Amino acid sequence: MKYIRNYFHIREISKLTRIEWLLYCCLFTVALLLRIYDLDARAMHHDESLHAYYSWELYQGSGLTHNPMLHGPLQMQLTSLIFFLFGDTDVTARILYVAAGTILVILPIFFRDLLGKHGAIMVSILLSISPSMVYFSRFARNDILMAVFTFGMVITMWKYLVSGNKKNLYLMSALLALSFSTKENAYLLVGTLGLYLTLSSIHESWPRKNYRDQFPNLSYPRLVFGYALMTFKTLRNSVYTHPHSRAFTVLIVLISLTLPQWSAFTGIFQETILLRWSNIILVSGEGASNIGMPTHGGKLLAFLVVFSLIVGSMYIGYKWHWKTWWKCAVIFYLIWLSAYTTFFTNIFNGVQSGIWQSLGYWIVQQGEARGGQPTHYYLTLIPIYEYLPAIFSVLASLYFLKHRTKFNLFLIYWTVITLFLYTIASEKMPWLLVNISLPLIVLSGKFLGDLFSKSSFKSKPNLNQCMIYFVPTISLIIAFSVTKYSSNLHPIPRVFAATIMLSLFLAGFVLVVRFIQRYETHILVKYLYAGFATILLLLTIRTTIYTNFVNSDIPIEMLVYTQTSPDLLQINNKIKTLYVKPATDNEPLIIIDQTNGFTWPWSWYLRNYTNVKYPKLQSESYEPHEQASIVVVHSSNHLAADKALSKNYKKVGKIPHRWWFPEHTYRDLNAINLVTKLTDTKHWNIFLEYWLFRKGVGKSIGSEDAYIYTSNTFPNIDFVGDSYRE
Template identity: 30%
Template sequence: MQFILRAIEYWSSAKYFSLRLWDSFKSIRPPRTFVGWTYVAIITIAIITRLWDLSGRSLHYDEILHAWYSWMYSQGMGYSHTPLTHGPFLFHGGAASFFVFGSNDFTARFLPALFGIFLIGMPYFLRNEIGKYGAIFASIYLLISPSFLYFSRFMRNDIYMAVWALALIIIMIKYQRSPRFSLLFAWAIIWALAYSTKESAFLLAGTIGLILIFQTSKALWQWIKGNRFLSDIGPSGDLLIVLGTCSLPLWAPIAGTIQSALGVILVNPDPNDPRVIAGEIIRSNAVTGAPVGGSLYIAAFIFLVLLILSVAIGLLWDRKRWPILAGSFAFIWLILFTSFFTNWQGLFTGVWGSLGYWIAQQAVERASQPWYYYLLGLMVYESLAIVLATIGSIYLLLKHRTNFNLIIIFWAAMTLILFTIAGEKMPWLLTGITLPLVIVSGIVIDKLMHQAMSLYMRVRIYLVWLLLFIASPIIILYVILPSKPFSVEIYYIGILIGVIALIYSVVLIFQWKNATNNWPSLYSALPILAISFICVWAFGIGASSVRASYSYDNMEKPRELLVYSQTGQETSYAAKCLNRIKLMSEDDIRILVDESDNFAWQWRWYLRDFNNVDYRPLNQGPIKELPEYQIIMMSKASENNHVNSLGAYRRTGELHHLWWFPNYAYEQLTLPKILDGAVSSQGWQTIYDYQVRREMGSSMQRSNGIIYIADQLTDDVTSCTKRQ
């Protein structure tokens, strides 16, 4: 009874807090400062860039998986969590979007786009720590970042995880400065959402947990010795205990990493594990990542021990607050993993399967990417962030070792290290790596912007250096590249811009001398030089971002490293064509879709509103009942089997139903090769060809398909696979 009364008391305080938030929201007025209006402009551009032509690109291979099961959930067919597709938050969010707005490519990506918009504004809440200029830079960089723009217009979990990660950092910093229950409550809720979104939450929890352990090590040691109460462990200790006790039972499958020494199978290996193939370890005919046989009881015992330990530590810390915080965490986690209590198997797949499955995947190394894959991705898309963060971290560690700076640098370094160690490497994980790099870069930019000089003189000098940095690449590229990238006229224009900038810089140097009675020093000029260079560099980052996310040429012939396995753009063109035919036809259309060569994958989503669709493999010989169908879609590899049966059909187009970026284009890179390329014109030509033209020596891998339409339906159809 006492627990219920306490719960009512705390939930009442939460309701009071939410009412205060609503009152604060109603009292919002137009901004009165430069920073405020800058953020209004940034968020406005963010809304446009995230929602503009959101459905233009065909859904990616993985997006179709997520959209399909979310749509089934929204149609009342239920949802069952499986670790293969990560956490249930994405499917609940996707189903909600489809239920409210209808199902299409736009609504599939609508919630990720909203999260992408929100993420861009979040550095504002760290402006006191980063600095106002640093916060603005961080938001602008998140706005123009190729990986963030691309994957905030993408139905995957990673943009959600970026929001949760930055929100947790913000809450941690705010709570350490001013402990409030509302912040601790938000801390528990967001951790529940993070664990329900993707298993990378375990890496994030490990990183933040280490930070909090370092900060509270002295207090923890005093508690262990009996010289301090656990309730008096300090703000960082509060955060650590809530994180640790709420999530500790979810870490139980980590015992599977030592199962060989124990002689049990707590985490069933994946069938593609090289050790299983070589016969070095045994795999049971059970679910990957699950305990096998009697090990199930050992797994249950480990979980219960960790659960009891969590409850004991939590109650020892605070008998009043901990039940509310842990209960809120458990409630959100439980309703998502059990699909609002309709799938109780989700209790097991969430508690053991989530981490267990991905421990089993570690040795498989799906996608077979080299260890430097993320470094390559960062240099192609986020070079400004990685260079600024690397140089800036050294500077901050030497000159500005504040608590906040140390936290962000550690977060950035650990994220890159852990993701590099992880067996599976995918392009969408660049968002999690880039985010802390952007925050570090923002801190560095703020230091550069606060150099001692009037704003008027600073802007004029920035203009000079901008002109120089625009002219320099034109001149350098024309001189060093064997294949001239542009005409000689452009080269001369670059020289002219450079000469004008140099003349104007001489004028400014004398103006500086007259204003300050001192000649400008190299120390005072370096920040201006750096900011100008960064502005030009950021322009290039933005151009790369626009090309990756909006270019239809890029969609139809993808050449981006951000692509792992992309559905062909012609798929969405064909889907629109088939829907037009459906509207024009009086009778229900029968469609046959080839299941061979993975051709049917995307059509389950794009043909979800068609009633008569049959799926069968067409690569095993002719099918006699072809005339029963008005539309036949098949892999090109199956076409020869049916040439004699397609006389009553017209070929209305070919499509690339799947693209892959070729790993062999970069998997043989070595340090000697990189150094050799850095001092040769051909090496720079290769960099220029890909960075600027997106041309590479290796072709994208692809699978092709064909669409046949019955003659009686083709009067108004010329092609189904071209952009209309």
Template identity: 35%
Template sequence: MTPYGMAYLTLLLVAFAMRFWDLGAMALHHDESLHAIYSWYLYEGRGYQHMPMMHGPFQFFGTAGLYHLLGDSNYVARVLPAIFGTLLVAMPFLLRSHLGRAGTLVTSVLLAFSPVMLYYSRFARNDIYMAVWVLALVAFMWRYLDTRKTVYLVLGALALAMAFSTKETAYISAVVIGSYLFLATVMDVFPWLLGRKALRRFSPPGDVLVLMATLLLPLSAAMVSLLQGPLGITLANPDWTRAAVGIPLGPGLYVAFLAVVGTIGASVVVGLRWRPRVWLLCTAVFWTVWVLLYTTFFTNFWGGLGSGLWQSLGYWVAQQGVARGGQPWYYYQVIGLNYEFLPLLVGSMAAAFYAIRGNRFERFLAYWALLNLLGFIYASEKMPWLLAPVMLPFILLAGKLLGGLLEKRPWSRQRESPVMHEKKSWLTEVHWPAVSFTIALALVVAVCGGLLLQGLSGDRDVAALLFLGVALLALAAGLAYVTKRVGKEKRWALFGASLVAVMFGLTVPTAVRAAYANADVPVEMLVYTQSAPDIPQLMAKIDQLAEETGKGKDLKVLVDSADGFSWPWAWYLRDYRHVSYPCLTTDAGCSGLSVTPDADVVLLSERSRNDAAPYMGAYGEPVRYKHRWWFPESYRGMTLKGVWNSVQSRESVCKVAAYFIFREFGQPLGSVDAYAYFPQEYDVGKVGKELPEKRVHC
């Protein structure tokens, strides 16, 4: 195996280990528990029905299959995203002819250590699957544009089917890619519309555009729901109290039927006039996969077709007005600069450069990154996991640009002949001033960060000041040597490589901290309204009580379902045979508590505790625990004037630096709490996770 191959294999093994290590330790997020339990229902033989709220069916079949192979557990519930997260690291290899050898490897490195990609490769949601499907679609598209081989159209159709069976963000990706293809084939499309050009004479980009349009047009019929206001009919019901969200009602049913039939007919006509055999093959692949998954292999045929063809998009059209999360338009920029500063900054520079001087592929990457970001900004629901599809094209842009930088060999001595270079030892080839420069710069950044925090918080450290002085002298010496010994054509490449090395050095601990140390602690912006570590700790206490009493899985547990507290308990308690989930608040539709519960363990929401207190005398002192906690979103409401004032404020700069370096901030974490009641004779012990003491006081 070549050194390049060994490097790639080593990287994949490292990525695999990072994604599979200790997968089950983190408390299951609310959404994760939904995905895990409905996959478990499928695994148990209870079937599956597509529900747009939980996105497409793919992850449920994939996770249920893994339950069959490996058993059901917290760990296995996250194995599928870990598999896809590892696969994503290898995906740039499909684009190696465009990224270049160095660019391919650098892109894979960025994907392997990306804080966002790593975190959501260990999180049971759809977003990491979507990253794989979209990158596969892009790779197969460019393979077809390069070779015109039909096999890549078929594989592209398969990637599309999997994407649209996974999550509705596939519509954003399809619009972005489709709009690029449209702009690339204007000279095909307009002559065809005027009847002057046959479809079969389209250029390669036109072929991909026709295929995507004809496959996806029926799935886009629900876009007519955007006109339900002017039309005065309900095409995507927004009110869950009337009927299921996203479905047509009344006269809207007839309009929806006509829209679906009309788009199917248009697709068939255009597809058969294009390249009939190729289109039929691609259509068979696409719709076979799609229909099997949405109809649960024909066991829910009409229901699956209806929800997949209409409600899948209709639900999210209706949710656009809800704006779940309530995040500002600049949300992805704020969270991106906290985690993906390297690809965001370098990728943005690459996009600007390639837009002007790039080739066709490089301009596509720039177009994809910009329009994709605008699409997710426009979508009203903004969540941290959506940073994964947002950052994907920026990572490719950064990998492409940095690969070109590495090919300039800024770390190497200049040689007259590549043959001579092959015969030289790497020790003699390494440009040691460049290495020294990078190390010195990294030390300066690290020490300056510490001194900034110390200075802003009013402390002084003489030793650190001396260390900084030595580092600065080393940097100055390195700069002088580099300036003198390195040619002008490599000087900027060397400086750029050094700065990127420093940013990468900051990225790795950022990724490790988010994925492991703070995986379920919302000091990280990636951790959004997360189930607290208290829950798996309490689950261990419940298991221990079941064992000590000899009741095993017959132990009786009552969970107050108020405020959505059933989740993630429905997953954790799935094997217990006597679990109930009444709503015990005094809200409308809730029963409250009027007698002593017939349960060994009772889990009450904080709002229910006072009303239930008279009936809880048979239990020991309740244990207060955090059910869900969240990041204090102090960035909301920012303005340019506010940002400028903050930059000028010593305290604000200190807080930003403290958060970026140590994940410390002045505000307490938000939480919604509950109380656990155990038998009086059972010693529950301590539950909860202590946060480390603050190191910086602004």
């Protein structure tokens, strides 16, 4: 029992005080309620229905073959287990992600020694109420799973760097395998941590000399060359140093275990002068039957690459510390193989798709730039949803750059490099905000914890402290009021008001930073921060509630992106009410036009009905069929359907099948019109109206529509979709 407690860091829990126990229990309860309440109220998103349906097929005994379009197979396997235990419903299809999001909230307990007692609590608070974390904990996508594994890897990495306990390497190996079995941004995670560990290893081995002082007359090009040479020698010395530094040890584990997973990365060279002449295809492009896989002569080259990297990884492990490495490798590959082969039921195809196609497919997709979002996409999302950790992360960076420790600098590095990588990646999606928000929350939570741990709020606040506490709230109210009033004035007063407020904000920020740097331990500074954090916390809670319980499937939220409309859920609920137990004799015929992917989410919703047809209808003609209970037709085909179905069916009307946020509202943003918007309170008011009340975008919601036809005996359905466009 003692061994298990030490192995899983349960001793960290034993250090908690009674107040901490109470706080974490409350946070756990709040997090769980926010994530599980009314979980089936939102219509199943297209991606959710795919994940749920293939999980259901596995649960039904049809097996599971890894498809890189759906990312790693782990989420489907775990969801199928949940279906086996609790049945298949919309709630159970999402319960895995609820559990992951709730677990994420309590992980800071195991990081308490580095975050600090107060810092760990602050991180847990921010994780529990984060709009994006809550939303994607209620969403059947694997991003929240990746957040858990990412945070777990960061924790175990630092546990090893501090203690040197090899058990942390074994835990990291397991988390690494789970990450690669979940989603391909595991490659970005390995790159992020690997770069940090490389820099840390170089720093630890770097000779403590100032070469600039030693060679004052050395030209800058020669100095740069000299430093580059020193860096190479330092890194080489790190390799041959025994025992290795802890940072270099973790780096070896990361590189050696994941080296074969990078095999498909060689596909980026197939269009270069190195391979173009040979016509070798290492990653097949769009239109191929097996996107991301090698073909013809490329198969042999791919095999040689994979084999070489496997041998190379084993050689690295052997030269490093074989007794430790083989244990890490067994843990990693046992989990990885179990996931990609669906517990060894699909060994050959599972291994080749996992080790090559999982990366190869997404190399191809980077060229497609799915979503086509602008570079500033996340810089638009963050101020709308994660403004609290974003603002305090900026302040934290300034504070921690002055109070430098390895851990504080790592948090800054992790935050900056993560935002940078996801910004330059060609595919930008709202669910990827989870990966950006996590380091923002940890950095800002650590900062707030450090700040409040150094002061006492036990004594009764005096008048000055109360005034300072309410300064941020009063300032925001004044700014909102001036913006609202001046937005209706002529352009010149609007520009004047905006310029004055911008100047005041900038001056206030500079003064606050200077004041904090000089009087950082002053109690008034703590009250100023506490007041600012309180108002932002309340606004964040409001944002979380509106995003997750009011507008959860309405694309007036940028976070919603492209979403199945609630009208489909209305139809599905009506079908389930009318036909509770479908039988082969009297089961209704349901026709779903599969044009442009309309099969989803119906395949999930109607999975238990056997008399469902998915024809691909035409706009010119409509093929007759037997009398159906309900017919769903893509809007491009409705004219032909009108003629064919007018006699025997009721035309219920047009509904949005899937709809999306009006992207023109932010796509055209650039440096020039940003300055224009910042210097006019009319644009300030437009942003505030959206930020606070989500006004101004409803009429511009885009959609792909369907026409609904029902039998004359089918009850009427009250559709609500178009009401949100008013």
